[in-house]
Amino acid sequence: MAEKKRTSSARKPAAKTTPKPTPKPAAPERAPIPVRNPDFPIGVDYYPLDEERRSPGDWYDRDVDADFAAIAAARISLVRVYASWRVLEPQVGQYDEDASERLETLVTAARAHDLKLIMCFFADDRLAEMNDVPWGKRRDPRTDDYLIQRELSLVQRVVNRYRAESAVSAWDLANEAFLSGFTTEVALEKWVTTLREAIREVDPDRPILLGVDPETLLRATGVDPRGAIDLCERATSHLTAPYRAYIAEGPVTSGPATYTDSFLLRSSLRDLPVTVDGIGVHSLDYSPSEEAAYVRTALYSALMNRASGVSLRRWRDLEAEKREPYFRDPYEVLVGVIDTAGEPKPVLAEVRRFAAVAARMDPRRYALAPERAAVIIPAERYESLPSLAGLYDPRACLQAYIAAKEAHVPVGIAREGDELGAYHTLYIPSAAKLSPAMWADLAAFVQGGGSVVFSYGGGDADPAVREIFGVEFLGDGGPRHTFTCRVAQPGVLGDLASFDARMELPHYARLTGSGATVVATDATGNPLLTTNHYGQGKAVFMATPLERAIAQNDPWATPTPVRRLLRTVYGSVAMSAGAGAMIECDTPEAELAHFLGESDDILFVLSHNAEKMTATITTPRVVATVQDVRGGKPAEVGAKAFGVPLAPNGVAALRITFG
Amino acid sequence: MSVARSSQVLAAEQLAREGKLPAAVEACYEALAIADRDPLAHVLLGHLMLAGDFYDEAIAASTQAIELDPDCAPAYLALGLAYDRRGGMWDQSVLVWHELAEVSPNLVTAHVQLGEAFAAAAFEEESVDSWKRALELDPKEARANYNLAIAALKREGMSTALPTFRVAGELDPSQDELFFALLGLPANDISIDPATVGPLREGRLFAAGMLARQEDYFGAADLLRLLLDENSEDVDALAIAAYAYLKQEATTEAMACALRALTYSVDMPTALYTLGVVYSRFPGLSKHAARVFIALARVAPQHSLTHVLLAESLLGLQRFSQAKRAYRAAVRLDPACVRARFGLAAVHLTEGSYAEAQWEMRRAAYYDTKRHGLFWRLFDEYVAGGDA
Amino acid sequence: MSSEEATRLYQAFVDQDPASAIQVIERVRSSGVPQVQLFDTLYVPALSLLGGAWASGAIDEITFTQASVVAEQIGSFVMPPVAKADTGVTLVLGTMHRDRHSVMKDIVASALKEVGYRVNDLGIDVRPADFLERLEETGARVVLVFAETMATARAVIRVREMFAASGRDDAVILVAGGPFAADASLARAVGANGIITGAESALRVLARVRTDILGGEAS
Secondary structure, three states, rough: OOOOOOOHHOOOOOOOOOOOOOOOOOOOOOOOOOOOOOOEEEEEEEEEEOOOOOOHHHOOOOHHHHHHHHHHHOOEEEEEEOOOOOOHEEEEEEEOOHHHHHHHHHHHHHHHHHOOEEEEEOOOOOOOOOOOHHHHHHOOOOOOOOOOHHHHHHHHHHHHHHHOOOOOEEEEEHHHHHHOOOOOOOHHHHHHHHHHHHHHHHOOOOOOEOOOOOOHHHHHHHOOHHHHHHHOOOEEOOHHHHHHHHHHHOOOOOOHHHOOHHHHHHHHHOOOOOEEEEOOOOOOOOOOOHHEEEHHHHHHHHHHHOEEEEEEEEEOOOOOEEOOOOOOOOOOOOOOOOOOOOOOOOHHHHHHHHHHHHOOOOOOOEEEEEOEEEEEEOOOOOOOOOOOOOHHHHHHHHHHHHHHHHOOOEEEEEEEEOOOOOOOEEEEEEOHHHHOHHHHHHHHHHHHHEEEEEOOOOOHHHHHHHHOOOOEEEEOOOOEEEEEEEOOOOEEEEEOEEEEEEEEEOOOOOEEEEOOOEEEEOOOOOOOEEEEEOOOEEEEOOOOOHHHHHHOOOOOOOOOOHHHHHHHHHHHHHOOOOOOOEEEOOOOOEEEEEEEOOOOOOEEEEEEEOOOOEEEEEEEEEEEEEEOOOOOOOOEEEEEEEEEEEOOOEEEEEEEEEE | OOOOOHHHHHHHHHHHHOOEEEEEEEHHHHHHHHHHOHHHHHHHHHHHHHHHOOHHHHHHHHHHHHOOOOOEEEHHHHHHHHHHHHOOOHHHHHHHHHHHHHOOOHHHHHHHHHHHHHHHHHOOHHHHHHHHHHHHHHOOOOHHHHHHHHHHHHHHHHHHHHHHHHHHHHHOOOHHHHHHHHOOOOOOOOOOHHHHHHOOHHHHHHHHHHHHOOHHHHHHHHHHHHHHHOOOOOHHHHHHHHHHHHOOOOOHHHHHHHHHHHOOOOOOOOHHHHHHHHHHHHHHHHHHHHHHHHHHHHHHHHOOOHHHHHHHHHHHHHOOOHHHHHHHHHHHHHOOOOHHHHHHHHHHHHHHHOHHHHHHHHHHHHHHHHHHOOHHHHHHHHHHOOOO | OOHHHHHHHHHHHHOOHHHHHHHHHHHHHOOOOHHHHHHHHHHHHHHHHHHHHHHHHHOOOOHHHHHHHHHHHHHHHHOOOOOOOOOOEEEEEEEOOOOOOHHHHHHHHHHHHOOOOOEEEEOEEOHHHHHHHHHHHOOEEEEEOOOOOOOHHHOOOHHHHHHHOOOOOEEEEEEEHHHHHHHHHHHHHHHOEEEEHHHHHHHHHHHHHHHOOOEEEEE
């Protein structure tokens, strides 16, 4: 957690100069309006080919300067470009001068427009065949020793040429499409280590990164890349099309789809700064307004959830060949922010507006309120088939994350085995099993004053359940087709209400209280929700894997009372444990991010709804004024509550002063 | 010739039929550990992965089954459904459904799915042909009708599409089920012999309702007459009579009975239902239908179909945003309501939200195909060695 | 109008006398009851009486059926009118040149026709000159241009330019399609007077155009 910095240090008085006699008083000096935020750069992927009919040899054979001028004008500061091994080294050991010149053109254009390049060495865009060296004899460039030696030569050659080049900001070893060819963690880490060492021989300082999201690659290949990512200086988070189809297949402007980018970002946040890249829709099915709405949500989600920067999926739409029977291309690198004619799309206007807001977010002046609650990803998530935990758990965790967001709890994501000391509240959604060490950690966590919400995930319960949660587990009652809740103790876990809803529940633990308070039951009195004081803390047990059930039923059509139950329990537990938010909101679908400052605070309110709405914000202190972050006249409030009108998928970035 | 099943496959099959997903998956892996080229183990695994909405895994397993046996019809079904539910794979989907429709020409679902795959790929004529083929096989195929309504909406607007929606809705058994749910009948059918029904009012009403559900309208009429002879203001009897007339296409008699019932009890849900359905058949009575269905949704908000009926009447008045709210209420109550999903799709189309419309139709297909339980039929036929 | 007229209508049903039934309706209509109210004020109570008579056994099943046939027969006399009154407003609409998206256009056109607009649908892939030609031909003052791609949305400016060149600056251009829904400034940039985001929005915007721009007049 970054400490909040005092603004006074950032505002040193200017050195005194001899005062000049002026006949008229000088106009009041205005602080320059920032255009870009160096601490939160906006980037874009600049692919080598924009038309499907072009051949791999046409790699960056275009007017790069004009494109980079437009990119810079859009307040984008980072551009990821892709080296083509095939073009640069057409024959073994022989580098093509013309190709090297084209690379130089990229660098020169970046320099000319004050852009920074991220040079990606080994990427697959499914079009330019960049790693398909004709002399490679179909050997695997990831594992073949000879090819890896040639890769080292290429990388060192490029790095050596640009090691003093200020227009290059980082070296990206490979993109996810290339990395998805690895079949083991060992092979991946070995490859990364080898390339990294080769770069470091030539360039000891410039950051090295690996363009891969730890969750999406694991899902696609079964290879956990975290060890390899940890060898680098920066991390990446992004949503791929297959991962979207797995985690939240549905409309992109409402429901779970609007939380997936920040969920992956939060999952990627460990020790390294994380850039959210690949922001954009995955197919041409969406209208320009849906594209813009989705990108807006993803950009602001990143800023509101501790990203260190963002990057757009593609600069220009790929001009795909029209062929029967489909007139669209399934590749996910298809959709850009300008169209095939080079004209900006509405999404680019969103990027500009976002840049104007992000430019005003000086991390030395404003710090995001700390997350003292976390969703825990169980270790079983890393198990492969036939265990289904690896398939169920990410979906359940996403639903838990959404419930916490709907309760306006500042929430992070941690993994079983992580240090838990920074948190006051933990949500463990629908886990079938935890390790003995985790149970011990949990017991210590609760005893020490932490709160935990645990939902039963099926199978046998660990003996620790009895100790921590104060319930006697009598076995799995099996699936149910309706979800019934009867509140036995109103007010104990928030404002719960009884209901009956049509919903498939995969398991239902048969329980008896063994010290715990039964807060809610099913229709016939079987405990549904219990709470137990254990040591200094509180342990809440949910008798059914509710987060998994929401994910596996239809997360876009979850019965209203069910979603309300989950967020009420999450919110109430966090609040009583001191992990709740200082600022409250009456609208679950409005996500809040509260940045604390010295003289003023900044509040982001992001709508996860494709309909218009007004969110009422309540603060513990009287709000004096509210003002759009980008400027304008402050509105006088003089109350502890005020309404924020939000357009469909809209966002408000507000500067707040307190009276 | 029947296909031999190993004991591991039998165990997996048993668990899969019982819906025990984790245990069944484990059993499949045990079967594959012994014989990794057994198409039955792969097809079961594909089905199980599909049941868990793990589409990439379902595609992998079903593809493997087809590679091992190109005649494995249940694998085509699982594969096609996985492509469709995952979305964005219409090219593959067309091929699979086309294949299955060839192999099993009488398989209605294959034609409906093929039509949807064609529609997603903008082959409108081919899609309409597929749905018409499905209706030739089963004139009550609700989803084929709804798809045709959507196709009509795209070409000719809501005024043309709405009657098709209503026809589809009335063919859909769920609409009749709503009436009986409003009446308070239990879900299961009980055999009734009118001659043995006792003299008590409740027993007669129950029996009349049951007989009406079993489409024995004469039997029901006899009991209703007895009830009305005892009390001509018996609103329940009048409401059942209205429904029975409606089902016999005697709309004026139905209207007369429903209106009479409502003069005694203005919020009577069963009478409101019948009156609303009658009104909605007349384009000039759109406002009347909406008024009646607003009242019905208010007195019976727990039934998703009351919101659907309201939404459809609002479509007739071109109040699309209100219709969307009503459809959404229906979907929240019952995500599997195919009719509400298609209605929502129609509203999205009026707003130019094509992707959302497409998604609602995919969800409709998702629930509809889950409900059919077609996999086990094809699986059993495959194991028995017969044609699907 | 009183319940006596409803009773008379009911009696005409029971007597299987459609001519009398029509007379009752015409009498009530001439007394000042508008067509849209006949169903509720006359027909509904008459049918309720009919239902009550059947329920009480005052009429038998056969009479009930025959009376219902008569009621159905004269139903068209009491039905509220289906079609809305002609607004007198002529509209020209079509999808922009090089754009083949038709769904939104077709749905909007149908919705507008239903409420009484005179719709000239030029179809898809319509050149600016064709919009102008039809505008001149019909005397319309309102044009709806649909475009779903960025390129065709931007090209709508050619319609405005062509209208201006022909002295038709008074024409109201309304635009519809994803690009305009995403970016309102695009509509202004192409010289449009308003944006339509769907069928219901079309009805709303056109109603406003009628009152604000056309002053409630037909055109």
